[in-house]
Amino acid sequence: MTVCGAVRSFRNLPASALTKIAQIASPPTTYQAGELISDGQGEQALLLVVAGKAKVSLLTADGNENILYLLNTKKDRHRSDSLN
Structure with missing residues (x-):
């Protein structure tokens, strides 16, 4: 299962939509506990x-x-x- 397919909100999307999301998505990233992901000053993003x-x-x-x-x-x- 792809990362997009693992997200409950995306499970009923057609494969073509999942493919488009995957094309614009950044590679999966792992963060350490307590690590700041965004200070809110940069570009808007959707984090999954x-x-x-x-x-x-x-x-x-x-x-x-x-x-x-x-x-x-x-x-x-x-x-x-x-x-x-």
């Missing part, structure tokens, strides 16, 4: 989290963090369940 966790947050002018979203993928939840 296939496995793992992600946090989307904003820093206020006084340095406080406002968490907008926490994401824990299904693959990561199953891995966590097996460790407990």
